[in-house]
Each structure stands twice: as C-alpha cells, then as structure tokens.
Amino acid sequence: MTSETIKSGKCPVCGSTDVYDNRGKSPANHRKFIIVSAVKSFIVDTYVCIKCGYFKEFIRDKDMKSEKLMAKVKDKWNKTSEVTNAG
Ligand SMILES: [Zn+2]
Numbered sequence: 001m002t003s004e005t006i007k008s009g010k011c012p013v014c015g016s017t018d019v020y021d022n023r024g025k026s027p028a029n030h031r032k033f034i035i036v037s038a039v040k041s042f043i044v045d046t047y048v049c050i051k052c053g054y055f056k057e058f059i060r061d062k063d064m065k066s067e068k069l070m071a072k073v074k075d076k077w078n079k080t081s082e083v084t085n086a087g
Helices: 069-075
Strands: 019-021 030-033 040-047 055-059
Touching: none
Parallel strands: none
Antiparallel strands: 019 040, 030 040, 040 055
16 A cells, blocks of 8 residues: 555544544445436445544445446546536
C-alpha cells in the first residue's frame, strides 16, 4: 500500500486509531446506497474517526468486485475526464 486511508484503521488526518465503520450492519437501518440503475446500486461503507470527526465513504469491497455492477456503471454513468459535456 502506497497510500494510507482510513480503511487501515488509522485516521489520515489526526493519526488516531479510534476509527469505526459500519460494515456488515443492517442495510435497512445503517447502510447507504448509491443508485446505479433501476435495479443496481452500490452499498456504501462509512468509516469515521471519533477523535476528529473525519469520515470517508467507500463502495463496499463486494460491490467493487462485481463485474456486472461495474459494467452497469460503465454503461450508465459518465466516464470522468477533463473534458466535460457540461453546458
Ligand atoms: Zn481523526
């Protein structure tokens, strides 16, 4: 690993290891979703440092490994680049 993220259990801002996440918690009550299409969505894991309040969200690993889901993203979403079609 070349870049340290809060996923390692250590806050990249204040260096505290008082880091918590909501992985594996009940989807109905705790998890957030990012809608990809009518039938597909990411589930978001949230990591928070309870010392300084820094938090960061990641798509859960299982979804990152889903080829179907990633194919849907490529189909439905914009490829991010310096060239925009805004306006
Ligand atoms: Zn912190």
